[in-house]
Amino acid sequence: MLEHVRRLTALTPTINLSILETNLQRCQWVNQFKQILSQMILTGFITDTYAASRLINFSTHSNFIPFYYSLKIFNHLHNPNTFIWNTVMRSHLEHHNSPHQAINFYKLFLLQNTPPDHYTYPILLRSCAARVSEPEGQQIHDHVVKSGFDSDVYVRNTLINLYAVCGNMVSARKVFKESLVLDMVSWNTLLAGYVNVGDVGEAEFVYDRMPVRNTIASNSMIVLFGRKGCVVKARRLFDLIEGKDMVSWSALISCYEQNGMCEEALVLFVNMNVCGVMVDEVVMVTAISACTSLSVVLMGRSVHGLAAKVGIQDYVSLQNALIHLYSSCGEILDAQKLFNGGVLLDLVSWNSMISGYLMCGLIEDAKTLFDSMVEKDVVSWSAMISGYAQHGCFTEAVTLFQEMQLLGIRPDETALVSVISACTHMAALDLGKWIHAYISKNKFQVNVILGTTLLDMYMKCGCVENALEVFYAMEEKGVSTWNALILGLAMNGLVEKSLNMFEKMKNTTTLPNEITFMGVLGACRHMGLVDEGRRYFSSMTQEHKIEPNVKHYGCVVDLLGRAGLLKEAEELIESMPMAPDVATWGALLGACRKHLNNEMGERLGRKLIQLQPDHDGFHVLLSNIYASKGNWSNVLEIRGNMAHHGVVKIPGCSVIEANGTVHEFLAGDKTHSQIKDIELMLNVVAAKLKIEGYAPITNEVSLDIDEEEKETALFSHSEKLAVAFGLITIPPPAPIRIIKNLRICNDCHTVVKLISKAFDREIVIRDRHRFHHFKHGSCSCLDFW
DNA sequence: ATAGGGTTAG
Known part of the structure; x- marks a missing residue:
């Protein structure tokens, strides 16, 4: 080792500050850096604190020198000064994504009796903000006060930012109010805090009182309006900005995108290019996301081309967005090409590719990729499990869930929802109950989606009591929750209770949708409540402005038919704006049989068999009509036809x-x-x-x-x-x-x-x-x- | 040195 060092130093025997600077400027490889380091150790120049700080600063800022080199140098220094400590802490925070380590170094730093300076605390406060750790931040705040740096405007601004990031706007505001010097950053940071917590009132209050409103402040307001769905306000503000920059455009584009106005988002993106504004990977990702929602793969391709032209196509986030776009549009080969050719892929890329395969029904490819992953996260597992569940591979979904359990991976909400829905489909009540117990035992938060899935499972497995228990325990209920309840009760024959629940729902702020009315009309049908059925049907169209679908019509036709109102039922079918489905016709035919209207039954039955000879239902319905009158020769004729058309099915x-x-x-x-x-x-x-x-x-x-x-x-x-x-x-x-x-x-x-x-x-x-x-x-x- | 924009599983 020593021999090696001697050989290296022999090439450049002396070193001083200006030689060091020159050497560092030329340094492009780890070996060159090693050479400089050896030289400094051998000449003893490393003990020069300023020279050492230059070396550390260089090593932490270069991307080819491993971080442990910097730490090794640091450990060899006898008396690192505050600048060096700051450099190392900042490096942990900014280049190595370990704010926790920055704070640990601060603890060591305190033991050295070296005084912190006005650079030290902003670094630490940013570290706490990065960890969203208010208690740690509070401790650093105490140190700030003790060391007297709390009058520094930079320190105060990072303190405001810390509390704002942690969502504690009371403390953020307190620091702001007690500041003797307020600059533009202080105002913008406070404003960003209110944007972060989504407080429109306070944000507008701050924005209106700012001494100077710059582009950054206006951009923040656009973001806030976008999150709150105030698209018009966002647009108005955007139009008023004097010096729009890339972020202004980007914020408005994502405002449109988040609020489902994807066409507008893309128009604005094109406009942005026409106006000659520079685009970066962030705004392109948003544009691609808009293309995905609209399934406009051609537009997506041109954004892809633009990214390549600008030379930013290698950004992971951009590649991931493109993989998602191509697989959503069924262009799985393009997605695969990107994935296979990707240089800097991350976990999200893998997960996106897996879900891309699943979206296209390529379950085997998804599983192969999943199995080849060295490092899986919960998203990988959830994607695979929910993909299985969506494609009807319920056994596989459950098996994978159990495998995940064995590996000790805590499932997330998606995995739980998917596996519960698999249980629902398989009527695997025991497993479903086990998962419910697991959720309670492990203190999972039962939110609207998870609660509704459980409620639905119990209802569809016939356990009304358990379903109701889940319903009453839910703090927040969505329209899907009420739907599962109302439909579930009706399905299980508790029709009166189902209608009562619908009346209760009307007293809440949750509005019924077309599925709710499926349940309500279904309940009326079960009970034979003709008048109520008619009333609910008209309230659905008149009051709630919901266009009835085939199923709604079918339900009312059945209700009328059962009540013997065959003429009215037939008229309703004729008034339908869409083609009636098999069930709707079946309802009327069944009613004809029940009410012994052979004329209508035979007329309709013959017509339908002609229209759809391969459907067993019509044959059976017609043969039943004949059977009820004892026309056995006709029955045999129809049954013979069925065999002829090969429509006899195996049930289960x-x-x-x-x-x-x-x-x-x-x-x-x-x-x-x-x-x-x-x-x-x-x-x-x-x-x-x-x-x-x-x-x-x-x-x-x-x-x-x-x-x-x-x-x-x-x-x-x-x-x-x-x-x-x-x-x-x-x-x-x-x-x-x-x-x-x-x-x-x-x-x-x-x-x-x-x-x-x-x-x-x-x-x-x-x-x-x-x-x-x-x-x-x-x-x-x-x-x- | 401190403030503003985005993506993936359901």
Whole structure:
């Protein structure tokens, strides 16, 4: 080592201040720096405090010298002066993102009996501000007062900033008021504090009383107006600014963007370029974000091109925004190209790419990338879990959540929401309850989204009591919360309570939306409240100015149809501004059958089968109409057509009893004993039905099932029907598979309707899409939202 | 030396 040093110093035997300055100016590599350092140690020049401070200053400000070098030099100094201490502390704060270390160095500094100067405290106060740590800041404030630097205007301004950043405007204002000297920075800092806490009144008060209003102050006000949704005020202020700078434009553009006025944001961005104002990566990120919201990939490409032209395309934030843009617009290859070619990628880039893949449905690619990550954060896990949940991979979502638990990573709200929604879809009540307990145990804040998701889960799993508990415990409730409550109660048959809750909602400031009215109209339908249904329907359009959607119409058509108002129902269908969906027509056809209006039923049924021959529902509805009149030859004709069109489906669903017990019915991982109960039930029904003299139309149906389908599910719907009519015996239990995208078919409906009639028992069946509520041999459905 | 603008998971 010593030999090495000697060899190096032999090249430049002497050193003094001017040689040091020259050498440092030329220094571009770590080895050159090492050479200078060795020389200084060997000549003893390092003990010259000023020379040492030049060396430290250089090393902390260069980007090629590792920070531990600076610290090593620092440790070798015998008597570092205040300047050197300040340099090291500032370096921790500014270049190494460790304000905590800056404060630790201050503690060492105090032990040295070296007096701090007026540069020392601003550095420390900024460190506290960076950590948003008011108690630490308060301590430094005490030191400031003791050391007498509290009259320094720089120190006072950084104190105002500290309290402002921590949101303590009382203290910020106190420091401001007690200042003998106030400059523009003091005013702007106080103003920025009120902007930070979102206090428009106080901010305007300060802004109006400023002796001089410069561009920085006006820009702050634009930001505030933008955050508060006062777009017009922001624009007016922008137009009044004499010397608009890049930040003024940037602030207004992001004001538009944040308030959903993305076209205006882009127009302003183009204008900014036309006016020859310089653009940087910050304003470009905002512009790209606006392009993403509007899905205008071409505009995004031109911003990308501009960034390349200006030479700032390598900024990580810009690349991340572009990855997000391209994957949102389905241009996943462009996103991938950016990601693979990115030089300076960060965690956000990886997370954006993962969510980009997920957005495009490339689940495997997302998982591969996720697995290859060396360092994952909560966002990575949440993105992956919620991606799984959104694509119906509920088992995978839950498995990944459990993996995350095993690694001891605390999930965030997104992960919890996603996994609860997976539980909702799978009717995995036990796991859902476990997660609820986990949330309570770990003191997670149950906010609107999380609370609503839990409430929704309990409602959709039939646990009304638990759902209500969650509802009442929630401090803040959003429209989605009320919707989950109102719809959930209606779904579970508590219709009166559902309507009561809607009346309660009217007393709050939360306005109902189209989903709320789905619940309300659905409740009226369950109860057969024709007048109320009509009234709510008109209040939705008249008072609340909500355009009814297909489902709203369908609901009212069903309500009218059930009440026997077939003509009115048909007229409503004809008045619809959009094409009626299958359920709407189904409601009217079902009503025709119930009210024995064969003329209308046959007319509509024949028309619909012609329009949509591949839909099993219409065939069944028409055959039911014939069956109710005993026209068996017509029934067989329609059933034959069904087989011809290949529309016989395999069903699957879960049955939820009023007490919340969930039975997997026809599919799902359940024990044989539960199936046996159902078998037993069906056989009893079969016996009853036979006595009542139903015709065995199921002969035909069971023949329609092909061998392949038989292997897929243990209970095909035709077998069930056959069982119900006592025509065949149940085959020995085979392993039951979970069938995805379960859908209750019409024959399954028929069976359960019969059960509900025979046992005079209400049954609620839930599949992936809706609740089926069976009562007295008829069924009404409420769709999920 | 202290004051103003942006992005990612749902």
